[in-house]
Amino acid sequence: MSIYEQVLTFIHRPEPGAFERLALDVFRHQFETIAMYRRYCEGRGVLPGAVQSVDEVPAVSNVAFKYAELAIDGASRAADAAVFLTSGTTQGRERRGRHIVARPEIYRASAIAHLRTMLFPDARRMAILAMHPTADAMPESSLSAMISWSIEEFGSGTHLAAASRERVDVAAAIAFLAGCEARREPVCIMGTTAAVAALFSELGSSGSKVRLAAGSRMMDTGGAKGQAVPMQAIEVIAQAGETLAIAPAMVINEYGMTELCSQLYDATAFNCAGLSDSQERLKIPPPWMRVTARDPVTLQPMADGEVGILTFFDLANVGSVSAVMTEDLGSVERGRVRVLGRAAGEARGCALGIGQFSATETAEAVR
Amino acid sequence: MSANAASAARGPGTDDAGPSAERIADALARTFALWRDRNCVRRRNAIAAIADSAGYSVATLEHSIDALLKPFTNDALKSIAARISANRLIDRPKTVGFIAAGNVAGAGIHEVVIGLIAGARVRIKTASAEPVFFAEFARTLAELDGDAGARIEVVHWGRARTDLTDELIGNCERVVAYGDDATIESLHRPNVIAFGSRVSAALVALNSIDPSRIDDVADMLARDAALFEQLGCLSLHQVFVVSPDGSAARELATRMSAALERIARSMPPARIPLRDAAEIRGVRERARWRAIAGEPVELFEGRDFEWTVVFERRPDSFKVSPGFRTVHVSAVRDLAKFRECIAPVSAQIEAMAVVGGDCEIEARTMGIPYVCAPGEMQSPPLDWRHGGGEFIDMMAGSR
Numbered sequence: 001m002s003i004y005e006q007v008l009t010f011i012h013r014p015e016p017g018a019f020e021r022l023a024l025d026v027f028r029h030q031f032e033t034i035a036m037y038r039r040y041c042e043g044r045g046v047l048p049g050a051v052q053s054v055d056e057v058p059a060v061s062n063v064a065f066k067y068a069e070l071a072i073d074g075a076s077r078a079a080d081a082a083v084f085l086t087s088g089t090t091q092g093r094e095r096r097g098r099h100i101v102a103r104p105e106i107y108r109a110s111a112i113a114h115l116r117t118m119l120f121p122d123a124r125r126m127a128i129l130a131m132h133p134t135a136d137a138m139p140e141s142s143l144s145a146m147i148s149w150s151i152e153e154f155g156s157g158t159h160l161a162a163a164s165r166e167r168v169d170v171a172a173a174i175a176f177l178a179g180c181e182a183r184r185e186p187v188c189i190m191g192t193t194a195a196v197a198a199l200f201s202e203l204g205s206s207g208s209k210v211r212l213a214a215g216s217r218m219m220d221t222g223g224a225k226g227q228a229v230p231m232q233a234i235e236v237i238a239q240a241g242e243t244l245a246i247a248p249a250m251v252i253n254e255y256g257m258t259e260l261c262s263q264l265y266d267a268t269a270f271n272c273a274g275l276s277d278s279q280e281r282l283k284i285p286p287p288w289m290r291v292t293a294r295d296p297v298t299l300q301p302m303a304d305g306e307v308g309i310l311t312f313f314d315l316a317n318v319g320s321v322s323a324v325m326t327e328d329l330g331s332v333e334r335g336r337v338r339v340l341g342r343a344a345g346e347a348r349g350c351a352l353g354i355g356q357f358s359a360t361e362t363a364e365a366v367r
Numbered sequence: 368m369s370a371n372a373a374s375a376a377r378g379p380g381t382d383d384a385g386p387s388a389e390r391i392a393d394a395l396a397r398t399f400a401l402w403r404d405r406n407c408v409r410r411r412n413a414i415a416a417i418a419d420s421a422g423y424s425v426a427t428l429e430h431s432i433d434a435l436l437k438p439f440t441n442d443a444l445k446s447i448a449a450r451i452s453a454n455r456l457i458d459r460p461k462t463v464g465f466i467a468a469g470n471v472a473g474a475g476i477h478e479v480v481i482g483l484i485a486g487a488r489v490r491i492k493t494a495s496a497e498p499v500f501f502a503e504f505a506r507t508l509a510e511l512d513g514d515a516g517a518r519i520e521v522v523h524w525g526r527a528r529t530d531l532t533d534e535l536i537g538n539c540e541r542v543v544a545y546g547d548d549a550t551i552e553s554l555h556r557p558n559v560i561a562f563g564s565r566v567s568a569a570l571v572a573l574n575s576i577d578p579s580r581i582d583d584v585a586d587m588l589a590r591d592a593a594l595f596e597q598l599g600c601l602s603l604h605q606v607f608v609v610s611p612d613g614s615a616a617r618e619l620a621t622r623m624s625a626a627l628e629r630i631a632r633s634m635p636p637a638r639i640p641l642r643d644a645a646e647i648r649g650v651r652e653r654a655r656w657r658a659i660a661g662e663p664v665e666l667f668e669g670r671d672f673e674w675t676v677v678f679e680r681r682p683d684s685f686k687v688s689p690g691f692r693t694v695h696v697s698a699v700r701d702l703a704k705f706r707e708c709i710a711p712v713s714a715q716i717e718a719m720a721v722v723g724g725d726c727e728i729e730a731r732t733m734g735i736p737y738v739c740a741p742g743e744m745q746s747p748p749l750d751w752r753h754g755g756g757e758f759i760d761m762m763a764g765s766r
Contacts, residue, residue: 039659061652067660296644297672309645327649329642343645350468350545350600352564352687352715 003029007318011109014287023054026318036068037321055301059311059323062259070321071100084142086258099259102319107261110316111146112153114286118265120154127158127180131191134161142258147190168195170202177210186215194226200239210244217250248277255283261316262289282336288315293331307331386514391484392448394512399439413503417472422638431594434745435473443749451485454764463487464539468546469496471599478543478758485762489519498523562754565600565717571608572724573615587742589626594745596637597690600717601744604688605695607705613680616698620678624667627674636673639691646689685712702729718744
């Protein structure tokens with residue numbers, strides 16, 4: 001069985017005890033087949049033979065995807081490979097990261113399997129409102145791919161993509177939701193936090209409210225990106241309830257990035273038994289992803305609950321690089337992840353800080 | 368000087384006459400002389416306390432405070448007193464409040480000193496991150512000259528007590544505020560003079576200097592980056608080297624790396640807060656991957672984040688450093704390219720170290736408030752036109 005088939009099998013039937021061994025096999029495969037990654041590992045003095053655990057696998061910074069082709073040799077020329085681009089910056093000064101996915105079916109399997117656990121645990125098909133372009137309109141967007149896969153996998157046949165590259169069509173979105181309301185048909189709204197914030201804003205300013213059917217849900221992602229005044233997660237939950245009658249537990253934030261084929265979702269009472277609405281939201285990765293918070297200096301994993309740079313080992317990235325270090329801070333508590341957001345230095349008084357100068361460079365990798 | 372003469376020197380309209388400008392200058396000169404001595408108990412205690420709370424090494428802080436205090440000589444203080452006396456400004460404020468920033472110990476001392484010599488009562492609200500320096504300095508002044516010491520009051524409250532900050536602003540004719548742009552924005556009032564976020568840089572034309580001086584230049588620039596852990600508005604972020612083929616710039620980057628390594632032994636680096644360390648990690652990884660991808664970038668890195676130098680052969684912009692001895696060294700083919708790179712921050716440059724060629728002329732043409740030699744970035748003169756000179760012009764008049 002090829003390494004790709006092994007990963008696919010793991011995604012379909014996760015065996016936690018087999019993760020470590022498979023992860024090391026994936027690392028060896030990537031070391032052997034990705035020239036840039038091999039050069040990076042050698043530069044750090046790490047060879048596969050010396051790596052005994054997944055925590056020792058050298059993680060590449062997500063910025064590496066901007067500069068290097070981090071995919072198995074020849075993947076970018078393969079006919080069935082997909083290339084996803086990070087969304088860039090508001091001023092376009094920075095180059096965009098490229099994630100070449102040699103085997104998109106593994107990406108799809110990963111995305112769908114964890115969506116099924118976290119957003120569709122009730123196995124219910126329903127109407128889907130995409131507040132982001134679907135893959136046909138924006139093939140380079142990994143979020144678009146995921147939304148299109150969701151429509152195929154979880155949709156009832158009623159769906160609308162209420163966004164183009166240029167804009168979000170809030171009026172069309174509201175009309176679609178009103179139709180679902182009239183039919184008492186549950187709907188799943190998927191899109192960026194900025195897009196759902198625009199929807200809330202329009203509903204709020206027009207004074208109209210849509211009372212969606214029970215079982216309706218929302219998945220937002222991207223956080224502050226694209227918003228002049230960032231909407232906090234707690235506000236998204238409150239607004240979804242107030243303007244759309246979506247229950248708090250059904251409002252589920254996703255943490256994902258173009259450079260990773262797997263995503264994390266809020267644990268809520270809807271997808272995790274025993275949780276209540278009042279509990280702090282932590283994010284759950286799929287069983288084929290290991291998350292650690294790392295000391296930024298030593299890159300060693302921090303103790304449970306301690307804050308560090310969030311670093312992922314994603315088996316679904318088998319065709320590119322699985323060990324990816326983000327620029328976000330967070331902590332991991334018994335496998336669940338608290339995301340604190342992009343690292344920005346302490347307040348600098350009269351000295352200019354990076355964050356003040358390069359606000360356009362923030363959060364560019366998080367889609 | 369008699370009391371009457373002192374009053375006259377301060378000009379008409381003074382109804383809160385304290386000691387004369389000359390007497391204040393003399394008291395300050397004696398205070399600075401004491402504080403330049405590393406055995407001064409108050410200085411020693413202040414440095415120990417600041418080092419402990421901010422995570423600095425005592426050695427780094429000793430060198431940093433030495434650099435800060437260096438310009439406050441007897442002659443410089445007398446000179447500014449003479450200037451103040453000569454310029455009989457009638458609308459000089461008699462009460463000046465200061466809202467200090469916590470990033471650098473002693474930041475604002477220039478304005479405090481000028482305010483005192485100009486006869487103002489001075490009230491300093493210190494930052495939570497650094498409440499020690501001015502309190503200890505004021506105590507020394509009061510011990511040496513009670514009347515001079517009575518002109519200065521050091522207070523502290525937390526950022527949340529906006530009522531007390533409002534009261535300070537309301538009770539002072541003028542208030543000088545230091546801080547990041549958000550802080551400054553929150554303090555915006557007609558009587559507030561703001562010193563917002565600034566950066567500093569260096570411009571070097573190595574080809575026009577004796578090769579034997581290159582190590583000196585590298586040492587001094589490394590020192591400029593290490594003092595105050597690169598957290599002040601005078602701290603060096605980026606060194607532009609006029610170097611058409613980039614070789615001289617790379618040479619300087621290499622030598623600065625060696626200098627920073629040596630300095631790490633004599634001035635051990637600070638404990639780096641997590642978020643700052645994460646930013647440094649980001650700078651390093653970006654440079655590392657650009658280099659791996661074949662871009663004309665080279666990363667020099669000290670162990671455990673002691674220092675970082677990123678050499679860039681073809682820069683396209685200014686690079687703000689995360690601090691803690693993280694420096695960009697960039698080759699520019701000519702001054703036109705330098706101007707292009709620095710354009711986004713040209714209005715925010717506070718100091719520039721210059722070496723060789725037309726670098727000094729270039730910096731002065733840009734109107735940078737403090738142009739100096741390498742190694743002097745943390746030691747601007749007493750008449751430094753900080754932030755463009757609004758405060759010194761108001762208090763001391765023109766030269």
